[in-house]
Amino acid sequence: MYFKQKELHHFNKASGSNGEILKPHLLDVDTFSQEDFNLTFSIANKMKSIYTNGPKKSPLLRGKTITTLFYEPSTRTRISFESAAKMLSADVINLSVDGSSTKKGESFFDTMLTLQSSNIDLVIIRHNHSGAPYLAAKYLNKTLVINAGDGLHAHPTQALADMFTLAQHMKTLKGKKILIVGDVAHSRVARSNLIALCALGAKPIICGPPNLIPWDLFQNIHNSSSSPFKGIQINTNLDQAIVDVDVVMALRLQSERHAKGALPSLREYANLWQVTSSRLAKASPNVLLMHPGPMNIGVEISQEVAYSTNSVIQEQVSNSIAIRMAILLLMTDQSEALNV
């Protein structure tokens, strides 16, 4: 289904050839249908039992070579992908910019050609430039691409992990009020999550300083029925926005990306937009608290909230491995072996 759905969207067809399917790159969740989400979640469920009940090894990806190519530092995403691939018996090569030829001036284009010529089956790309994985997908015709976060644009596997986490706590997201609070403008996680939430019928609310809300959302220009962002509410006042919500997703304040002097102080930020226990008390009683990490405790989230019983932050981490295993299987066509 995941693949069939892709047929509709030209970007996954092998271009210029005789119509055969497909290069199922995973670039963002904006092309996912409800069925695609469900299929991914059901495989992730099986994967979860593999690595929680052990043995933490399955031969499904034996003989596949997977490269992680990171142009930006990362701990959790990289470890998560690497352990997912290794549990499925793939051979994993880790490339980071420091260790690659990019330092010697090699272009992105040539790096892609090198990957292709080395018969790499799948490359997982993290890049500080928005759109880089799309460019990779344009160049590569044998190697599959997974977007592990590009610039300010998208982080599809994190969004899938977050949706998977929610799916384990609630039957459906339809009509659920999901509050995303913080530095939305600089968050690729928020972008992909908003797309997924809208697709799954949730009612997202965005809260944060007006200059940290993406321009298009703040101007509320997504009226067209085809927009992946339609129906999102904006409220800069956290005390109002948090009332009765079912889920709170806190985001890291990405101070390193802000224009100098654009925010008065961390103190004022925390006063106005920190998720605290008193604020969380205004939400629905069983509210789930999420954070994609890494957290700035005491800035966007208070310590007692981060480690409270409402928090599913650690589940997000372990679910992300299961989701990434599922994605690897789906993309390499190995999911049928599971009879889902």
Next chain:
Amino acid sequence: MYKSLFLKNGRIIDPSQKIDSVGSLLISNGKIQNLLLNNVNSASIPKDCLIIDCEGMIICPGFIDLHTHLREPGFEYKETISSGALAAAKGGFTTICSMPNTNPCPDNASIVRDLIKIGDNTKLRILPIGCITINRKGESIVEMSDLAQAGVIGFSDDGDALKRSDLIREALLYSTITGLPIITHCEDPSLITGKGINEGWVSSRLGLHSSPSIAEETMVARDIEMARLTGGKLHLAHISTEGSVRLIRDAKKRKINITAEATPHHILLSEDWIMGWAENEEKNLTGPSILSYVTKNTYDTNSKVSPPLRAKKDSQAILGAINDGTIDVIATDHAPHSYFDKATTWDDAAVGISGLETALGLLMTAANKKLLTLDRMISSLTTGPVSVLGLKWKELESLKENTIADITIINPHKKWMVDSSLFLSKGRNTPLDGMELEGKIAYTIRNGEIIYTDK
């Protein structure tokens, strides 16, 4: 070899003389000998003369491009003066003005003289624009009088705005001794987080740092007031926003000595183009259809240009301003780049569109759709530029008898497909690749010599 040319029975459009009628032109010795606005009988056509049947074609004064990047010296892998000249002739231009962001840049008379010498070896009339400040650094004004004597037709630090308000004031005031225009690129760098894409729904959707309209408008406002204060001649390059149009309209009402230009891409394309076109979709002036999700054709670096393609309301305002004359000039801002300058991530890609060879096709397509009047299209490419260049170049704008025979002949309904691999420019960076346009240059004639023929 024929001594004379006879352009027979075309639709002659010469906005400088308010002519739009069927007629013929006799050209000899590089000059327009006769302009005949009545039916010609073949007996009156002189012998030894090449006859071009212009039935169904438009004959107009040769186009003048006020804004061309020729890259030489310094970036010859992107374009040379000679390759740029060939591209210009193919685009119907007989005169082009070269922008000074080269390396070294024309901030002194000897480089200007070199440029003129190289330009004279081409078939085109190439008029160099000098820098406003030494090395385009925005720190110290060039020897304007010396440059003017060497042959520059204006001063510009194009590519960058002059950050220092005091220097634009001094430059405008000092330039009055030359009578030449100061040409400004209006984008306040402090308001730009990333070049080449408008701050709008596309930049936001794609997570790209951007350049807001306000960055242009604050600079346009500043430079207009400086022109008012100093009496200097100000020409605003590549205007792209609705707000700028409002400011220019107001300034002209106040009789401030300014002129303004817009590019074909700012007149007719929008930021939507960056979202990319579906594989089998026909490109058209309405823009791409897939706007709800990102494809591998998104982040189209060939649509990365400075100032950026704006919202549709902006391009509509620019189009209106061309039609009503608020904007005087259409210029290409031809900015050629090599393949690998563009074949990279959006953030790393070079800024600019190779525009000489598609300008007329794009404009004519719009004119055929009645979006743009034919009269304004042609005057923006002839009398408009001459109003910036000054009286010295007055001859270039018209088809009057005994003036220089610079002539462009357009086949207004010929359909053709943009194929960047056939460009004569070294820069194949165009978002229009694969688009069908209606209207093509048939002949370009400079000094009475045919310098381009469409085969």
